[in-house]
Amino acid sequence: MAWHQISVITDEHTAPKLADFFDHLGAVSVTYMDAEDEPVYEPAIGETKIWRNTQVIALYELDAEPELIKSLVYTQFQPDDLANWLHEEIPDQAWERAWMEFYKPMKFADKLWVCPTGQEQLESGTVCLTLDPGLAFGTGTHPTTALCLEWLASHDLTGKTVIDYGCGSGILAVAAILLGANNAHAVDIDPQALTATHDNALKNQVQNKIKAYLPEQFTPVKADVVLANILAKPLIDLAETIIGLVTPGGQLVLSGILYEQAESVIAAYRHAITFAPLAQQEDWIRLTGIKH
Numbered sequence: 497m498a499w500h501q502i503s504v505i506t507d508e509h510t511a512p513k514l515a516d517f518f519d520h521l522g523a524v525s526v527t528y529m530d531a532e533d534e535p536v537y538e539p540a541i542g543e544t545k546i547w548r549n550t551q552v553i554a555l556y557e558l559d560a561e562p563e564l565i566k567s568l569v570y571t572q573f574q575p576d577d578l579a580n581w582l583h584e585e586i587p588d589q590a591w592e593r594a595w596m597e598f599y600k601p602m603k604f605a606d607k608l609w610v611c612p613t614g615q616e617q618l619e620s621g622t623v624c625l626t627l628d629p630g631l632a633f634g635t636g637t638h639p640t641t642a643l644c645l646e647w648l649a650s651h652d653l654t655g656k657t658v659i660d661y662g663c664g665s666g667i668l669a670v671a672a673i674l675l676g677a678n679n680a681h682a683v684d685i686d687p688q689a690l691t692a693t694h695d696n697a698l699k700n701q702v703q704n705k706i707k708a709y710l711p712e713q714f715t716p717v718k719a720d721v722v723l724a725n726i727l728a729k730p731l732i733d734l735a736e737t738i739i740g741l742v743t744p745g746g747q748l749v750l751s752g753i754l755y756e757q758a759e760s761v762i763a764a765y766r767h768a769i770t771f772a773p774l775a776q777q778e779d780w781i782r783l784t785g786i787k788h
Contacts (some may be wrong), residue, residue: 499524500556501586501698502565503581505531511550517572518554525555548718551580558585573713602636605649608671610636623674626699627667636667640751643775643782644668651721653677659719659741661734662752663708665694672721673702676732679706681717682708718743723752728757735764742769742787750783760784 506514508663515526531549556565562583570578601611609617609624627636636645641664644745648668654676661668663682666689672680690708697703722742724731731738731750742748748769753761758774758781765771769785776782 497584498558500558500560500583501553502556502562502583503551503553503690504569504581505551506573506577508548508550510573510577510773511552514552514573514578515554517569518552518565521568522560522582523554523556529553554769563691573757575711599742603644604642604645605637608645608649608675610645610667610671624669625674627665627670627696630736639777639780640725640753640782641667643777643780644723644749644751645671646775647782647784648675648723650670651747653721656720657681657717659683659717659722659734661722661724661738661741662730664689664725666696666708668698668723668725669693669706669708670700670702672723673697673705674700677721678705680706681714681719682706683711683714684708685711698784716741718746722746724748725752727752728754728761731761732764739765739768739787744787746787748783748785748787751780753781753783754779754782 502518503529504514511528515528518526520545529551531551556562566581566583601609601615603609603622609619609622609623610627611617611624612628613626616626618624636642645668648671653672655678658669658672658677658680660666660672660680660682663669663684666682669680669682682690682694684690687710690710693706693708694703697706719741720743722738724738731753738748750761755776761783762771765785768788770788771783771785774781774783
């Protein structure tokens with residue numbers, strides 16, 4: 497099956513209205529893309545942050561009428577607010593498997609493999625985490641996740657309790673259990689993240705050692721290791737909550753932080769955490785420390 501794909505560039509104020517109108521006209525899906533290579537690092541919790549110039553892309557079934565859609569859009573919106581209107585027919589493909597061309601096994605600290613299904617590594621002295629891209633963020637390919645996996649694979653987690661705060665796909669919680677942790681608590685504001693965490697725990701046969709919660713469902717516990725791979729602003733806003741989860745003498749791992757944001761994050765935690773030198777990958781850094 498083929499599809500009609502319509503894309504148009506507009507400003508950040510018009511983009512949500514245009515997306516709603518495409519949806520009203522029967523779009524199967526509507527997505528946003530950056531039209532100018534403008535990075536967006538800090539959406540607020542629950543906010544969909546878009547760009548000053550945003551490409552709005554709508555996908556329609558083949559029986560839709562692109563010229564009618566264009567006519568209706570141009571009667572609803574000012575022509576000056578719409579640029580680079582493009583219609584094309586795109587072939588169908590097995591979208592859920594297309595990622596496999598790019599996602600290959602990855603090794604961390606000579607101890608932990610993260611592999612897509614069917615490419616598991618059975619190397620002596622290592623453990624293998626099977627993970628496929630799905631509902632929630634986190635496959636190990638992004639520097640923020642890679643930095644956390646590298647830390648986990650470099651430390652003795654035997655018998656420890658771990659909290660993965662902002663768990664996404666649950667990759668850090670699952671990795672911790674495979675590397676010897678006794679149990680892990682995974683917390684996220686997105687119900688889809690909890691579903692992904694459950695699925696990935698099941699896939700790796702560690703479901704009995706991982707519990708996943710929305711924040712309001714989570715009764716705080718003290719953990720030997722607390723990981724929070726989110727973003728700088730929520731890390732700062734949640735500093736006291738996160739600090740409170742670390743047992744005295746326990747270890748804290750913070751990621752999702754750009755290099756220029758490091759000092760602001762450190763400042764929010766230094767009254768309770770003694771930090772080690774930061775680790776960096778590309779523009780992103782990882783902070784690690786011990787609770788006083």
